[in-house]
Amino acid sequence: GAGVSQSPSNKVTEKGxxxxxRCDPISGHTALYWYRQSLGxxxxxxxxxxxxxxxxxxxxPSDRFSAERTGGSxxxxxxxxxxxxxxxxxxxxxxxxGAGANQPQHFGDGTRLSIL
Amino acid sequence: xxxxxxxxxxxxxxxxxxxIINCAYENTAFDYFPWYQQFPGKGPALLIAIRPDVxxxxxxxxxxxxxxxxxQFSLHIMDSQPGDSATYFCAARNAGNMLTFGGGTRLxxxx
Numbered sequence: 001g002a003g004v005s006q007s008p009s010n011k012v013t014e015k016g017x018x019x020x021x022r023c024d025p026i027s028g029h030t031a032l033y034w035y036r037q038s039l040g041x042x043x044x045x046x047x048x049x050x051x052x053x054x055x056x057x058x059x060x061p062s063d064r065f066s067a068e069r070t071g072g073s074x075x076x077x078x079x080x081x082x083x084x085x086x087x088x089x090x091x092x093x094x095x096x097x098g099a100g101a102n103q104p105q106h107f108g109d110g111t112r113l114s115i116l
Numbered sequence: 117x118x119x120x121x122x123x124x125x126x127x128x129x130x131x132x133x134x135x136i137i138n139c140a141y142e143n144t145a146f147d148y149f150p151w152y153q154q155f156p157g158k159g160p161a162l163l164i165a166i167r168p169d170v171x172x173x174x175x176x177x178x179x180x181x182x183x184x185x186x187x188q189f190s191l192h193i194m195d196s197q198p199g200d201s202a203t204y205f206c207a208a209r210n211a212g213n214m215l216t217f218g219g220g221t222r223l224x225x226x227x
Contacts (some may be wrong), residue, residue: 004159031213042122042205042219043160056214093160094212103213104150107159 002026006092006107012114015084021077021111025094032075033105034067035091042089048098049075079113087115119143120208122218129225135193137221139206146208150215151180151191154203163204164191165194196225 005024013019025032034046045059049069058080064082070073079086089112093105122139129135139149148167152160166173166180168191173180193200193209206218 033215035217040220040222041218043215045214045216048214050213093159097213104162104165105213105215107152107161109157109159 004092004094004106006090006108006111008111009109010058010112010114013082014116015082018078018080019082019113021079021090021092021113023075023077023092023108024069024074025092026035026080026106028096029094030072030097031095031103031105032069033077033093033095034077035093036061037089037091037110039088046077046090082113084115087113089113099116119216120206120218122206122221123220124221127224129196129223131196131198131225131227133196133225135196135223135225136199137191137204137206137223138188139190139208139218140186140188141208141216143208143210143216144187145210146216147211149180149182149189149208150207150209151178152205152207152217154220156165156206160205161172169178177205196223198225201225 007022030051032049035043047067048056064080066078089110091110093107095103095105150165151163153163153175164178177194182189204221207215
């Protein structure tokens with residue numbers, strides 16, 4: 001497909017387990033973003049990858065959260081030692097990169113993470 | 117600190133009516149203001165966007181009004197339809213294409 005693809009669409013795991021969430025951005029998009037959306041809430045920025053620059057990790061809520069982007073394309077968000085408050089929908093978005101230009105972010109449908 | 121405040125949290129409108137959602141921002145460095153529409157189980161989708169050098173932008177039934185001096189902008193949905201029932205998010209962009217989102221408005225259009 002031509003859109004942002006996220007997997008799995010749903011993930012249920014026990015408290016304390018580690019989880020990995022995957023994002024395949026739109027081909028050619030060099031910027032990639034992760035957001036967290038708690039039930040009925042807005043989008044909380046987590047991390048931002050732009051080209052080959054060091055990622056902006058300023059939104060990660062704790063050191064249990066990490067993300068990487070391999071080959072400038074696929075990204076994985078990892079949550080270690082999951083807690084119940086980590087339950088949320090994790091959304092990935094991608095965009096073209098261009099300072100001063102209006103480059104809209106295109107979102108995937110998210111991974112709904114439930115921590116038991 | 118929430119930099120983009122959105123209201124109302126929920127809105128019920130009759131079919132054919134006008135839906136109005138308001139946002140206010142604090143950071144004058146924001147340079148692009150998109151609105152996103154989100155249906156249940158789906159990711160947000162870009163609906164319409166405006167730059168601060170424009171006071172109004174219209175696309176079909178959707179209009180953004182922008183007041184730079186007041187640091188406020190709003191989305192108007194004319195002739196609202198049941199299919200417009202969704203959650204709407206305003207956002208503001210700073211340098212580097214970073215978006216700050218409002219808290220969202222859940223719109224229900226009654227037939």
